Amino acid sequence: MPRRIVIVGAHAAGVDAAAAARKTDRTAEITLMTKQKHAGYSPCGIPFALGGHIPSFEKLVVFPPSFFRMMKLNLLLETTATNIDTKNKTVEIEDKTGKQETLQYGSLIIATGAYPFVPPIKGREKQGIQVLRTIEDGKKIDQAIANGVKAPVVMGAGLIGLETAVALQERGLRTTVVELLPQILPAMLDADMAKNVQEMLQEKGINIMVSKGVEEFLGTDKVTGIIAGGEQINSDLIIAAFGIRANTELAKKAGIAIGETRGIKTSMRMETNVKDVYAAGDCVESINMVTQRPTLCQLGTTAVKQAKVAGINAAGGYAVFNGVLGSSVTKFFDTEIGVTGLTEFFAKKAGLETVVGRITSKTRPEYYPGGLSIKIKIVVEKESQRLVGAQIIGGEQVTQRINALSFAIQKQMTVRELAKADTAYAPPLNETWEPMVLAAEMALRKLR
């Protein structure tokens, strides 16, 4: 009898897990499901579709129906998994018509993702508080813009909040962002680096209010404004980007262990505490390679890597996941922003003594037209002199520098080694002295 693999979730993690399982076991019966109308699309692309950089939301579907047919994957759309019975190895599902069914599994993969979280603020029950997580959410906001929305407010200055604010501003709307903490991008950048991004966004016309908590949602049935930091802000489009929370309800109900980060705990093989039940993506917790402590790393890149490991193991193969550094980038207007490893703030919070190196340089020699500014901050653990984190803000060439520093952190490169690293240069492409090397020099001065 063929192996039966059931996957709850059919987005980044779910589909990559299914594909890896199929490659590992050509005869397995593989079923995956999603509550949504679309499967296998890129949620990371939604703000960029909203901003007009991608021709349509439909383009975001990376895995079309033909892919699922070709890979012989049984895809169930608008279908919810309601219960897992780990003893009898079954999953109960329900489709949009209310029809229920029980699926038998040999291996189960939980890829339930995360949901946008709205804190318990007065008036939270009012209608019209819009989130941005699915293609449907994106289309709703797009429709609101078409209907003549004037003054949107985004609550939360994290990655999704700001990507959305940038998209709204690009669509010609005067956008306000409200953030509880004293800085933007608090999970990604230190305050000194975030300040540069905030100034750039303000220059582009976005109204950013930091250190302002949302205290109340106003309006009768439908939300028409907020009170933030004591101030009333009326708005015809109120977007909640407070953050996301791992979707673990189904797992919890089935007795699967949840970690201290509120993500599902797994082994290196992405197996939960229950045999033959795996988990991957935004719903699981990961081990940070630097601190060796659990962390929530809710990124697309992490999801697909974990999913591949889960898929291989669920199909009888062998693979392990090594942990995360949280390498992440984005682009706001013409500015690229990236991070890998620990910020100075999170390194201190993890008990590390650090020194930092900061440099502002250019992406080409002075004499070559078109060079853009680039700002690098590296974080170094004091005793080992090892690189533990880096943040970069620049006009170009940020992503692959983040990857380079991610490799360096993973391989425990010291700041002294980085200061002597062999780097590549040509006038149209880089400075003779690579800015990452210069940042290492700056950190070294503080270690002498």
Place this chain on the structure above:
Amino acid sequence: MPRRIVIVGAHAAGVDAAAAARKTDRTAEITLMTKQKHAGYSPCGIPFALGGHIPSFEKLVVFPPSFFRMMKLNLLLETTATNIDTKNKTVEIEDKTGKQETLQYGSLIIATGAYPFVPPIKGREKQGIQVLRTIEDGKKIDQAIANGVKAPVVMGAGLIGLETAVALQERGLRTTVVELLPQILPAMLDADMAKNVQEMLQEKGINIMVSKGVEEFLGTDKVTGIIAGGEQINSDLIIAAFGIRANTELAKKAGIAIGETRGIKTSMRMETNVKDVYAAGDCVESINMVTQRPTLCQLGTTAVKQAKVAGINAAGGYAVFNGVLGSSVTKFFDTEIGVTGLTEFFAKKAGLETVVGRITSKTRPEYYPGGLSIKIKIVVEKESQRLVGAQIIGGEQVTQRINALSFAIQKQMTVRELAKADTAYAPPLNETWEPMVLAAEMALRKLR
């Protein structure tokens, strides 16, 4: 009495050595000299100035006279070092008027660079065989173009030869390149990768003839053509880009040891076999970090790094140079080309058993407009599974991927670690599955 430091050479290595010496010893008397009219300019920029990307050749002067004044460096232009007496610690110099002088030194740094080499081909003595090494060379070719040159020929399809050919083609000339070996860029790329670049250059209109040795220079006094592979090619501008040779005559005459690569041998501190005599840049040999064998790595990035170490040590400080990986990039039209570590060819030549991983991917997701093709080849040592080299050809984002793989090689990353590395992604900036990671996957398949 202040320390006396004499530096023979005032370009990439000479100037960076002088600057490092000054930072190490604020009171030293530092003298540096060059045969040329200009000091402290970027020779790497010359082909790009010729191609019209940089407004003038003068822009290439990175260190203006004010820099030498500010750093209190005694700069002698159009001055030649004719003899070194290592016993009495003196250098004899001669200026353009023929005036001679003897300089006393406490420390000496030899940064004599390299010269463009023309093989002993019949007719080599004829006038008008043009090289491209100095600003003056660049201006001469620029003038020839202004005078109406029609059909230039470049002999040699190395980096300088092709950068020059691209510049000539960009200036509207129908350019021919003649190469003795069966492929272009033989020191940089394997034949399979070079083929892609050759096709692109041919599509841009450059006439490339490989496997054709130059057999004779034609003309009475002045060269008017060549015979290559039995074929006569008439040309009004004949450029020799056969390669460069380390300038070691002065060092040899002074009894300083030369290595098997014909570069000056140095210690990790960049000291020659003679006490207090240092050397740096294109005239020295380096240790390849992978093979641990001597190599000539005549790159600007290597020169400035070695020079810094030489300058610090010459001024009484302490610094070491770790060796090279030969990381190098360039841009031909809209294509970026890069290498780090060993090619498959050179790895085999060094006795390594290897497998390779090749991938062709894109720089953005399919759904995000503007993504460009990128081709990566990695070379992996079979037993250790360590990455030992990489070559990349792409429309963008090549340089920092080369740096990332250089860090990986330096830190002895295995291909398995690379296949699981934590990489960064956002729709406008990269694919979810980083192409370097995919190349590692391809290599892993051959190791299973």
